[in-house]
Amino acid sequence: MEFRIATYASHSALQILHGAKLEGFKTLVFGRERVKPLYTKYFPLADEFVPGEYPEEELIEKNAIVIPTGSFVAHLGVERVESMKALYYGNKKVLRWESDRSLERKWLEEAKIKTPGVIEDPDDIDVPVIVKPHGAGGGRGYFIARTPEEFWEKAKGLGINAKEDLGKVQIQEYVVGVPVYPHFFYSKLNEELELMSVDKRYESNADAIGRIDAGQQLKIGIEPSYTVVGNIPLVLRESLLMEVIEAGERIVETAGRLMGGLWGPFCLEGVITEEMEFVVFEISARIVAGTNPFIHGSPYTWLRYDEPMSTGRRIAREIREAIEEDRLNEILF
Numbered sequence: 001m002e003f004r005i006a007t008y009a010s011h012s013a014l015q016i017l018h019g020a021k022l023e024g025f026k027t028l029v030f031g032r033e034r035v036k037p038l039y040t041k042y043f044p045l046a047d048e049f050v051p052g053e054y055p056e057e058e059l060i061e062k063n064a065i066v067i068p069t070g071s072f073v074a075h076l077g078v079e080r081v082e083s084m085k086a087l088y089y090g091n092k093k094v095l096r097w098e099s100d101r102s103l104e105r106k107w108l109e110e111a112k113i114k115t116p117g118v119i120e121d122p123d124d125i126d127v128p129v130i131v132k133p134h135g136a137g138g139g140r141g142y143f144i145a146r147t148p149e150e151f152w153e154k155a156k157g158l159g160i161n162a163k164e165d166l167g168k169v170q171i172q173e174y175v176v177g178v179p180v181y182p183h184f185f186y187s188k189l190n191e192e193l194e195l196m197s198v199d200k201r202y203e204s205n206a207d208a209i210g211r212i213d214a215g216q217q218l219k220i221g222i223e224p225s226y227t228v229v230g231n232i233p234l235v236l237r238e239s240l241l242m243e244v245i246e247a248g249e250r251i252v253e254t255a256g257r258l259m260g261g262l263w264g265p266f267c268l269e270g271v272i273t274e275e276m277e278f279v280v281f282e283i284s285a286r287i288v289a290g291t292n293p294f295i296h297g298s299p300y301t302w303l304r305y306d307e308p309m310s311t312g313r314r315i316a317r318e319i320r321e322a323i324e325e326d327r328l329n330e331i332l333f
């Protein structure tokens with residue numbers, strides 16, 4: 001039976017469906033009824049819309065290959081994704097490694113990638129830190145502190161009143177640098193890593209604070225927050241490309257040892273400091289929404305392909321090639 005490409009209606013679904021159609025697939029999107037017109041009327045890319053957060057039976061019946069996105073995993077939860085029975089593109093074992101900050105750190109460290117220092121005891125805070133609740137989506141709930149007192153005061157907002165509650169958060173050194181999010185694609189079929197594109201995020205209110213003068217900032221007492229509103233394309237200084245690509249190569253190689261591999265799209269989320277060092281604070285082991293500005297391809301995909309190549313289309317192409325070569329079982333979980 002013919003395969004379809006399916007995804008959850010949010011995040012990067014428009015791009016995924018668009019890429020799937022270009023590669024000749026029938027498409028299916030599932031999700032909240034309210035957003036249906038987005039995928040069927042305003043951007044008519046879905047051959048079919050199925051209501052529901054994960055309509056398993058229909059997906060199986062229709063031979064649909066589900067492409068996971070940040071929204072899909074956030075809405076369903078890691079456990080339900082791990083036990084889902086529909087066809088799934090990627091390695092489900094990476095989910096544990098990226099959703100647990102300590103495991104994620106081990107992965108980054110084994111790949112010899114620089115990460116921000118972690119402070120175990122808030123009473124040791126003597127540099128600016130950023131405090132991150134586990135499993136927070138899109139930077140919600142983060143706060144910045146400079147002293148132990150400031151930490152304890154602000155942590156109350158997260159229900160942390162004593163050291164026993166610290167399991168809920170990770171305290172990282174605040175790294176001063178500009179945010180950079182390179183997007184990769186690792187082809188398991190060709191055993192090749194591709195740099196697809198790079199973005200930076202447009203975050204409220206972190207990107208709003210600079211619009212108010214410093215005097216006013218202090219008077220109003222606003223705290224930076226990092227809720228993603230959109231994504232802005234970026235082209236890196238060419239002398240940084242090797243460093244970024246080598247980091248991607250090491251992440252893939254280490255994943256092979258730790259969790260049986262990482263394939264398909266992924267992203268390293270970090271900052272580049274004034275010493276030109278790439279410090280990574282997070283791995284996203286699937287398509288990130290930062291690839292959305294590149295539906296018609298990016299400067300980097302243009303250097304490799306003579307046709308517009310989005311990450312969504314690259315996924316569909318890999319699946320199409322796997323079907324043609326009878327190797328689909330190698331790339332689905």
Ligand code: AMP
Nearest residue numbers: 010011070071074137138228230289290
């Ligand atoms: P949504 O379904 O769009 O509300 O997003 C669900 C999850 O994906 C949340 O964890 C979001 O923070 C994350 N997310 C959505 N859009 C983006 C984006 N453009 N950049 C980064 N994360 C995003």
Ligand code: AMP
Nearest residue numbers: 116139172173174175179226269281282
């Ligand atoms: P994340 O959810 O980990 O991608 O982080 C959300 C935002 O918080 C990023 O876009 C950065 O602006 C900021 N951020 C996260 N971790 C750090 C860090 N260790 N140092 C400086 N800024 C950070």
